[in-house]
Amino acid sequence: MQDEIFLREAFRLAKEGMDAGQGGPFGAVIAKDGQIVGKGFNQVTSTNDPTAHAEVVAIRDACRRLNSFQLTGCTLYTSCEPCPMCLGAIYWARPERIVYGCLHSDAARAGFDDQFIYRELDKSRESRSIPMQQLLPDEAWTVFGQWLEKQDKIRY
Numbered sequence: 714m715q716d717e718i719f720l721r722e723a724f725r726l727a728k729e730g731m732d733a734g735q736g737g738p739f740g741a742v743i744a745k746d747g748q749i750v751g752k753g754f755n756q757v758t759s760t761n762d763p764t765a766h767a768e769v770v771a772i773r774d775a776c777r778r779l780n781s782f783q784l785t786g787c788t789l790y791t792s793c794e795p796c797p798m799c800l801g802a803i804y805w806a807r808p809e810r811i812v813y814g815c816l817h818s819d820a821a822r823a824g825f826d827d828q829f830i831y832r833e834l835d836k837s838r839e840s841r842s843i844p845m846q847q848l849l850p851d852e853a854w855t856v857f858g859q860w861l862e863k864q865d866k867i868r869y
Contacts, residue, residue: 716812719744719790722752724814727767727792730754737825741771741791743784743808750787751775767791768799772806782869784808793820796827797834805869 719742726740736755743751753770757763768791776782787808793815795803817827838845
């Protein structure tokens with residue numbers, strides 16, 4: 714029952730953001746211990762930020778409110794199955810679970826098709842549509858080496 718309440722709030726946020734001209738029809742809520750600790754709707758076009766998907770906005774809100782970079786003990790409720798970018802952010806935030814309404818195939822039917830990203834991820838770096846080039850790998854590694862030696866690092 715609680716899952717349906719929080720998921721319906723994500724649907725409500727999706728409509729609110731869409732009606733306000735903030736972005737596409739996506740909403741997300743993060744709950745912990747029966748309380749909403751983060752929420753968001755898509756703000757890609759209103760903020761000119763391609764990362765401002767509802768899930769990312771909600772993650773940022775929840776992490777700020779919880780004063781943590783991890784969502785331990787939280788559930789993310791989202792109006793649609795997360796795209797690859799959001800899924801990456803969700804895995805880094807480490808909530809306990811995800812509950813969603815529509816499938817990504819439903820989003821594609823509505824004009825939000827991320828299938829090309831899934832296809833790109835399956836390709837070798839050299840075959841992707843945006844050229845990728847590695848440069849100065851040894852120099853780049855020096856910072857990682859310093860990280861490994863750092864005594865006061867916060868692991869995540």
